[in-house]
Amino acid sequence: MAEDLYQTLGVSRSATKDDIKKAHRKLALKYHPDKNPDDKAAQDKFKRIQEAYDVLSDEEKRAAYDRYGADFEKIRGTGFNPGAGGAAGFEGLDLEQIFGGGRGGNAQFDGFSDFFEQMMGGGAGGGARGGRPRQTRQPPAQGANLRHELEIPLEIAVRGGQTEFYLQSSSSSDKIAVNIPAGVETGTKIRLREKGQPSPNGGPPGDLILIIKVSDHPHFRRSGRNLELELPVSISEAILGAKVDVPTPAGTVTMTIPPGSSSGKRLRLKGQGVKQRDGSAGDLIVIVQVNVPETIDDESKKLIEQFADKNPQALRGNLTF
Template sequence: MAEDLYEILGVSRGATEAEIRAAFRKAAKANHPDVNPNNVAAAERFKKITAANDILSDPEKRRQYDAGEIDAKGDLRRPQWSRAAGARGGYSARGFEGRPGATGFDDFSFTDIFSDVFGSGGGRRTSPSYAPRGQDLRYSLEVDFLEAVLGAKKRVTLPDGGVLDLAVPEGVMDGQTLRLKGKGTMGAPGSEPGDALIEIKVRPHPDFKREGDDILLELPITIDEAVLGGRVEVPTPTGRVQLNVPKGTSSGKTFRLKGKGVRGRSGLHGDQLVTVKIVLPQDIDDSLSYFFSEWRQKHAYDPGRK
């Protein structure tokens, strides 16, 4: 007896899409070949988990599975018939139940059966034309922040030990799914193979953050750079650039570096937003203390505190 797909993922039949997604991620992570090298049992479990998720994460496939229209492999179930099937429905020696004019066994043939099941389009067929395509396979791939921004070449290890070479496109977002056409399981003879669906997980960067197509950066500057102004180096995904800090710049001031953000779907790049933060020296010596005490007596001001 085929295993129940819900049992494979460890969820109930009434599970929500979010619960199915969470269960798949947890099970796939625990049984992934990269985590369990040379573990045949884990690789087999990973294949079953992936195949179960392929059906249950697709609303239409899940409906078909729950209704018994497809099996656990995603293949269409064939109708059962016998000469004594009249009381159970289906086909009998007295004709196909529910079909007007079918009065005897010789009144229909296997071409009629397939026409009723798959749709005749107004004509008779000598054989069924339906051939289920292969199943899609789902994987998860972690990439660094800069790899997501700039694009990269990556390799995905498959449960059977094979590999997929993947071009991560420039500007890919966390949670985005990439489709590799024809890299899923093989379908029935004469049908197309399934696809490989790669969900991208972007690791956070210690300095950069992404907001849409813009990149955010907090830049520490010295007190003298804030007071006197000057040119400071700013890191960007493509290298360091010079930023002109005007005289009298306060903490929280944000500067925009045009075109230094992420390349969006339109083909245009966002900007990099640099917010400066004044950082005092670790040691405040006597000369600095004396200078500011003298300065405060003559130039005290209200910064707008409430």
């Protein structure tokens, strides 16, 4: 009996997409081949985890699995749609697979009429009139395309660079390296030629479509081609001004905090944002956040009181409801 995919990930059948993703991450880290190079059982477990995630993270596949169980791929592969009649029986056919993936201009339509002639029982000039069935030779079809969500850190999305990931198939777990261009964002698609499923009859493999997801950063936020950073500064730095070190995608730079800077003041470092394909880059917007200590000693308190006496401010005089 095939192992239940929900049990493989340790989630209930009512688990949300986030629940499934969290469970997959936890188990993938534990059983990853790099962490268990000599443990065949752990490697097999990793493969089953990846297979379960590939199905349950895809809404269409999950719905088919919930309905048909372990045989859902066979049922989906036939294009048969139980409960539907007439032409609806062809729902689910992947035309990209049938016509070779769209390579070579209009070459995907080679054998188009022959295909439907066979499907519909011979057609004009065929066996339907009692003649000799027409023998045709189908051109090699391209394998099916695969889609894979690839999560990358903000640093790689901003600067670009190479990253590696594992692509799980029914028989192996392949390590793939890919160059990420600078400036990608969540939803960007990258096509890796002939990294998809093999052809069923000797044609070229399909393509692998990577769908990029950029992880959140603990300190930086992206806003279009700009980056934003909340920079903590002390009271003395805010009042007197200071030169402080600020991290940027290109390295640490020294920035001047003007005297009298209040929380929320926005400072700009030009060209320190997200790189673009034309070689330009956005800016880094530094947002000053004055950091007030929770406790101070008595002497410091007296100094603050003296400062307040000598520097009265009418901060709330204009506040109205």
